[in-house]
Amino acid sequence: MSFYKKFQSPRSALKKLGLTIPFFSILSSSIYTSSFADNLDLINPKLIAQNNNDIDSQDNTQQQLTEKIDPTDEVAGGVGEKGHKAPKYAVLPTGKTLPKGIFKVDVPVAYTFGNESFDSNGKRINMGLDMKRWMTGILLQYGLSNTVSVGVGIPLTASYQLGMNGNLIAANSEMYSRYYNHVLNDLATQLSQNGGALCGGNATVSNCANYINTGGNLSNSASIYTTLPTGERFTFNSASPLSSQIRNLLLTASQPTNGATGLGDIQFGILWSIISEESPLRHVPIYFSLGGGLRVPTGKFNIVSAMRATGGDGTLITGGGTYDAILRWNLDYVAVPGVILSWQHMAEYSFTKAKLGRTSMSDNTSFNTADPNVDNGSNGHGDGQGNDLLFWRKGLHHIGFIQAAWGLGNVSNDLKWWGLYTQAKYNIAAKSYLNGQPIYTFGDQFYLGDSSMHPDHGYEQYYSAVVGTKVSGLPYRIPGEFSAEFEYPVYGFNRMVAPMNTKGTFTVYF
Incomplete structure (x- = not known):
């Protein structure tokens, strides 16, 4: 690669x-x-x-x-606090720290989808x-000095939903393809034994796998279990094509519910303005x-x-x-x-x-x-x-x-x-x-x-x-801002x- x-x-x-x-x-x-x-x-x-x-x-x-304009003057003055001039523009450097003694609180609301x-x-x-997800949280920052700020970020997930289309997963997922082929090979190996009596008479692994992939069923109303990697048993029966049963097993293993919500990982940070x-x-x-x-x-x-x-x-x-x-x-x-x-x-x-x-x-x-350590012999x-x-x-x-x-x-x-x-x-x-x-x-x-x-x-x-x-209200000495992005x-x-x-x-x- x-x-x-x-x-x-x-x-x-x-x-x-x-x-x-x-x-x-x-x-x-x-x-x-x-x-x-x-x-x-x-x-x-x-x-x-x-x-x-x-x-x-x-x-x-x-x-x-004739005097050269100093662009840094255009953003100087902190955030318009008392005793300093207010910013002239709504945008500031991304790494600008807070003035000493000033708090800043950000409350984001995000909707993620696709x-x-x-x-x-x-x-x-x-x-x-x-995927559909609503998130919010709070970011609190404080100016320890005019060049050093500290902060803490607390994320919150309000809603987290995920839908699944089994047909698209089966058709497009690389992971699904690997898992399907692994279960197929294990099952074909198991069913091809004893002359392939349970696999349409196909006594080789490749022929049995082809039989399964082309819609083959277990014969004579039979059933057989195989051992999953977790040690659990899964029973195959003659009620539906074996390939459909493999598919249902794997989609059940990946079927999502509503995602976890609530408090996320808290983050602490410090930022030092070296050149300003x-x-x-x-x-x-x-x-x-x-x-x-x-x-x-x-x-x-x-x-x-x-x-x-x-x-x-x-x-x-x-x-x-x-x-x-x-x-x-x-x-x-x-x-x-x-x-x-x-x-x-x-x-x-x-x-x-x-x-x-x-x-x-x-x-x-x-x-x-x-028990993932179980050994069931010919059943995996x-x-x-x-x-x-x-x-x-x-x-x-x-x-x-x-x-x-x-x-x-x-x-x-x-x-x-x-x-x-x-x-x-x-x-x-x-x-x-x-x-x-x-x-x-x-x-x-x-x-x-x-x-x-x-x-x-x-x-x-x-x-x-x-x-x-x-x-931004900062150019008018109003201590508030709002931003929106896509x-x-x-x-x-x-x-x-x-x-x-x-x-x-x-x-x-x-």
């Missing part, structure tokens, strides 16, 4: 986003209007000075005309899963912040697979199970006053492991109580993996975005309350393992003793495009569900 397939670089993936036009149209439009507005601001004082015949004022104004997936080859498909309008590089329009954090497993992790509406490292919203260390940085460049180009990146590392109770394969709404055996599985992640989980933000106050002072932004986002997950086998969904917790059932397809990756708008999946690998996302965020300062 090529390195390209196992790790699609954000740069090459961004080429697929098709964001060049909106990204640079915002930039070019805002640069033009900003220059026009700046010229007006500089010319008006000169006209007043001429009308007053004030030579000193004319000299001062001429100095303003039915598309990305397979191991990066192909967009409908895998038969239809208060740094020695004041006249360089670059901002840089560095931060760290810790995610604590306070959410629901040890739950049956039916309640874990989607799997994969990037979708463990209700609980990831591990303690995760987080490194974050923000780089912001003020292209012209009111236009900010930004890059935010977070790298997460899981430094603990977590125990996961094994779900029953015949009833995925309950934990398994059978369990996979010997036990009912307490060990989960961990290897490597780093990379999450981030590139953003272009435009404060329309550089068009007109009457529009300083309004901002627009667009983002190219990426999410490259760390690899997840159960008992040493790579997985991409927690439903894939069977046949863990067989590495051929758990191929390594590389990283789960997800790339998306975002457009958003922001209304996110659309563009490209990915190994993503069980790649949903769209709409989010609104209410913000207050005090």
Whole structure:
């Protein structure tokens, strides 16, 4: 497998986003209007000075005309708190910390929905899963100083639903295909014995498998049981085609219910503004912040697979199970006053492991109580993996975005309350393992003793495009903001569900 397939670089993936036009149209439009507005601001004082015949004022104004504009001045002044000037635009650097003694509270409300997936080859498909989820929470931040902020994030899942189309799963799911072929081979091996009397007289495994796939039944009203990897017994009978019974077994093992809701994993963080309008590089329009954090497993992790509406490292919203260390940085460049180009990146590392109770394969709404170590001779055996599985992640989980933000106050002072932004986002997950086998969904917790059932397809990756708008009261010293955005999946690998996302965020300062 090529390195390209196992790790699609954000740069090459961004080429697929098709964001060049909106990204640079915002930039070019805002640069033009900003220059026009700046010229007006500089010319008006000169006209007043001429009308007053004030030579000193004319000299001062001429100095303003020749003096280089400092873009960092345009976003200085914190959040408009008492004793500081208010921001001139609705958009601020993504890594800007809070002024000392100021609190900020964000309350997001997000609705996530969709039915598309990305397979191991990066192909967009409908895998038969239809996701709907409502989330909210609270993010509380506080300025320890003018350059250091601390925060805590508390996510809450209000509603988590997932529908399943069995026909699409059977047709498009790579995991379903592996499981079906494994059960088919086990059953054909079992039925081909004794001259294939229970398999239409087909005494070889391949002929018996073909008999099953073409709609064959058990003969003479017979029944026979086989041992599942969990140690449970599943009985095949003559009432319906054997292939249909295999299908029903596997779809029952993956049938979702409403996902887990409630408190997710709480996250603590700190952010240090290293380069800002208060740094020695004041006249360089670059901002840089560095931060760290810790995610604590306070959410629901040890739950049956039916309640874990989607799997994969990037979708463990209700609980990831591990303690995760987080490194974050923000780089912001003020292209012209009111236009900010930004890059935010977070790298997460899981430094603990977590125990996961094994779900029953015949009833995925309950934990398994059978013995996976059982050996029933010709009727098969369990996979010997036990009912307490060990989960961990290897490597780093990379999450981030590139953003272009435009404060329309550089068009007109009457529009300083309004901002627009667009983002190219990426999410490259760390690899997840159960008992040493790579997985991409927690439903894939069977046949863990067989590495051929758990191929390594590389990283789960997800790339998306975002457009958003922001209304801010900060330019008017009103301590509140509201932003709204829409996110659309563009490209990915190994993503069980790649949903769209709409989010609104209410913000207050005090």
